[in-house]
Amino acid sequence: xxxxxxxxxxxxxxxxxxxxxxxxxxxxxxxxxxxxxxxxxxxxxxxxxxxxxxxxxxxxxxxxxxxxxxxxxxxxxxxxxxxxxxxxxxxxxxxxxxxxxxxxxxxxxxxxxxxxxxxxxxxxxxxxxxxxxxxxxxxxxxxxxxxxxxxxxxxxxxxxxxxxxxxxxxxxxxxxxxxxxxxxxxxxxxxxxxxxxxxxxxxxxxxxxxxxxxxxxxxxxxxxxxxxxxxxxxxxxxxxxxxxxxxxxxxxxxxxxxxxxxxxxxxxxxxxxxxxxxxxxxxxxxxxxxxxxxxxxxxxxxxxxxxxxxxxxxxxxxxxxxxxxxxxxxxxxxxxxxxxxxxxxxxxxxxxxxxxxxxxxxxxxxxxxxxxxxxxxxxxxxxxxxxxxxxxxxxxxxxxxxxxxxxxxxxxxxxxxxxxxxxxxxxxxxxxxxxxxxxxxxxxxxxxxxxxxxxxxxxxxxxxxxxxxxxxxxxxxxxxxxxxxxxxxxxxxxxxxxxxxxxxxxxxxxxxxxxxxxxxxxxxxxx
Amino acid sequence: xxxxxxxxxxxxxxxxxxxxxxxxxxxxxxxxxxxxxxxxxxxxxxxxxxxxxxxxxxxxxxxxxxxxxxxxxxxxxxxxxxxxxxxxxxxxxxxxxxxxxxxxxxxxxxxxxxxxxxxxxxxxxxxxxxxxxxxxxxxxxxxxxxxxxxxxxxxxx
Numbered sequence: 001x002x003x004x005x006x007x008x009x010x011x012x013x014x015x016x017x018x019x020x021x022x023x024x025x026x027x028x029x030x031x032x033x034x035x036x037x038x039x040x041x042x043x044x045x046x047x048x049x050x051x052x053x054x055x056x057x058x059x060x061x062x063x064x065x066x067x068x069x070x071x072x073x074x075x076x077x078x079x080x081x082x083x084x085x086x087x088x089x090x091x092x093x094x095x096x097x098x099x100x101x102x103x104x105x106x107x108x109x110x111x112x113x114x115x116x117x118x119x120x121x122x123x124x125x126x127x128x129x130x131x132x133x134x135x136x137x138x139x140x141x142x143x144x145x146x147x148x149x150x151x152x153x154x155x156x157x158x159x160x161x162x163x164x165x166x167x168x169x170x171x172x173x174x175x176x177x178x179x180x181x182x183x184x185x186x187x188x189x190x191x192x193x194x195x196x197x198x199x200x201x202x203x204x205x206x207x208x209x210x211x212x213x214x215x216x217x218x219x220x221x222x223x224x225x226x227x228x229x230x231x232x233x234x235x236x237x238x239x240x241x242x243x244x245x246x247x248x249x250x251x252x253x254x255x256x257x258x259x260x261x262x263x264x265x266x267x268x269x270x271x272x273x274x275x276x277x278x279x280x281x282x283x284x285x286x287x288x289x290x291x292x293x294x295x296x297x298x299x300x301x302x303x304x305x306x307x308x309x310x311x312x313x314x315x316x317x318x319x320x321x322x323x324x325x326x327x328x329x330x331x332x333x334x335x336x337x338x339x340x341x342x343x344x345x346x347x348x349x350x351x352x353x354x355x356x357x358x359x360x361x362x363x364x365x366x367x368x369x370x371x372x373x374x375x376x377x378x379x380x381x382x383x384x385x386x387x388x389x390x391x392x393x394x395x396x397x398x399x400x401x402x403x404x405x406x407x408x409x410x411x412x413x414x415x416x417x418x419x420x421x422x423x424x425x426x427x428x429x430x431x432x433x434x435x436x437x438x439x440x441x442x443x444x445x446x447x448x449x450x451x452x453x454x455x456x457x458x459x460x461x462x463x464x465x466x467x468x469x470x471x472x473x474x475x476x477x478x479x480x481x482x483x484x485x486x487x488x489x490x491x492x493x494x495x496x497x498x499x500x501x502x503x504x505x506x507x508x509x510x511x512x513x514x515x516x517x518x519x520x521x522x523x524x525x526x527x
Numbered sequence: 528x529x530x531x532x533x534x535x536x537x538x539x540x541x542x543x544x545x546x547x548x549x550x551x552x553x554x555x556x557x558x559x560x561x562x563x564x565x566x567x568x569x570x571x572x573x574x575x576x577x578x579x580x581x582x583x584x585x586x587x588x589x590x591x592x593x594x595x596x597x598x599x600x601x602x603x604x605x606x607x608x609x610x611x612x613x614x615x616x617x618x619x620x621x622x623x624x625x626x627x628x629x630x631x632x633x634x635x636x637x638x639x640x641x642x643x644x645x646x647x648x649x650x651x652x653x654x655x656x657x658x659x660x661x662x663x664x665x666x667x668x669x670x671x672x673x674x675x676x677x678x679x680x681x682x683x684x
Contacts, residue, residue, distance in 0.1 A: 153620065165554065172564075180571055183572040
């Protein structure tokens with residue numbers, strides 16, 4: 001009877017959103033509703049992960065309509081991991097946002113729509129991760145994108161509207177690609193059920209399959225912010241309120257990565273005709289890593305800097321997907337989990353920095369280590385983690401990917417490995433410069449006219465407002481939420497053994513094409 | 528699979544003109560471009576459903592072979608609803624961005640004033656008429672100013 005849990009993962013945040021919308025006038029009750037809904041979702045998805053890991057993938061035919069006529073919900077280990085991680089992150093960021101709302105008298109989240117919209121975003125994510133139907137995946141994307149448009153332009157200030165327009169138009173273009181790809185796939189195969197597609201796409205002529213494959217990847221690549229479709233991201237994410245940026249950075253691009261993994265393993269595996277895009281993906285991964293991190297290296301604004309590292313590190317996951325080996329997929333799964341947690345935590349920590357320092361520009365911040373030692377620690381740990389310093393999870397994930405690459409071999413792979421190592425070092429460089437300037441440098445040095453060629457050439461955020469220093473309070477709830485997530489990032493290191501074992505089982509499962517087909521449509525031919 | 532040539536031509540024209548208009552600077556044109564692209568995609572789905580047929584309702588003696596494929600129509604319906612929702616949001620975004628362009632920093636200040644006054648902010652949430660009045664007030668004020676400063680606040684097309 002565990003099957004009932006799958007729709008519940010989607011229904012809980014959806015009902016919570018409706019309830020929160022109805023309770024729009026009761027500002028004290030709204031947070032209780034949304035935190036309750038997301039806590040329940042977290043609990044349900046952890047049970048689901050346990051169940052799926054023990055007894056195998058769960059398949060639900062919604063409304064009793066058998067596949068391929070009805071909509072299939074399909075949760076295997078990978079989906080369950082993504083569901084659990086998103087639920088935990090959404091919950092952590094929500095607690096942070098509530099803390100911020102209480103402290104500011106809701107200035108950053110001015111209207112009562114924050115909670116319902118946030119829960120709709122959660123709903124969209126859950127739909128996207130739990131579906132076994134390509135069109136339903138599109139619907140999930142649209143639900144979460146629609147909510148993200150609202151969250152990004154919250155308050156409607158000039159900077160946010162500007163950022164919002166870029167973001168909305170880019171997302172629309174990617175949606176048009178995705179929907180056209182679905183239409184053409186339907187025209188070619190007569191189905192949108194992923195398991196059935198897995199069989200029928202393999203029977204298409206290679207050039208047709210290649211076209212469909214590339215169309216689908218284009219739509220997902222814009223969402224995942226792959227080079228060269230990544231330029232919208234650093235312009236749009238940083239202007240949103242800190243919790244919104246954090247949850248976008250952690251989760252939205254990873255939905256794209258998730259969809260790419262599904263495309264590459266289930267729909268168009270390397271063995272299928274028109275399915276082998278290993279080399280193009282490898283180069284895209286390299287370009288994403290290198291171009292992204294070079295962008296990060298010249299930013300003075302910490303939020304923009306982190307947005308560029310976000311783009312850059314998507315490249316690692318795509319590298320793992322492109323390798324397509326068991327260890328490659330295993331490390332990708334681990335890296336996705338690591339990156340969601342660490343990137344979100346860093347953005348939350350920067351939100352704290354902004355409150356303490358009044359700005360996020362490293363040329364103006366100083367002496368934070370003395371002023372706010374706890375915030376300093378909360379920034380330092382995930383920063384080292386993202387930079388890939390042992391023994392943190394960033395190191396383990398990267399090590400896994402590089403070993404997977406070395407096993408495959410070939411000069412192209414070694415070039416990408418070189419790029420990956422350089423990216424890792426440059427990440428560390430960018431983040432340690434933040435540390436040196438914002439936390440380590442004393443205030444007296446800045447007042448005495450501190451100059452250094454390491455920061456003089458940096459690019460400031462064009463939308464940055466001048467520091468007003470009015471938000472000197474750092475509410476305990478915000479610090480606690482950030483600290484909780486930092487502990488979670490550390491737990492990823494401590495539990496790395498079991499996690500890699502789980503990742504291994506996941507990699508075997510997602511590569512096992514026939515098992516999915518049999519589970520969803522009954523027989524391995526999908527007829 | 529058979530498809531109708533006029534539909535394909537229409538779709539191609541919609542895709543082409545949609546892409547062209549989407550690349551314009553003006554936001555309203557971007558919106559129009561998006562609508563054209565959305566409809567082109569809907570047509571694409573329709574074309575992919577194959578030839579037209581009888582309504583797909585099964586009854587005794589019905590000709591199952593002549594049924595039109597119902598699934599693409601369901602997909603189109605969903606896509607239309609999504610396009611509609613996003614269009615509504617884009618319109619709001621364009622209106623807001625026009626407002627900000629017209630008023631500049633004053634536009635922001637207007638919002639902040641309301642936020643400071645919690646009660647007023649809630650009234651705005653329920654009734655938009657107050658919001659409109661406020662916009663009109665500021666617009667009139669800025670037009671008076673504009674005459675003095677040689678149309679400094681004119682919107683650039």
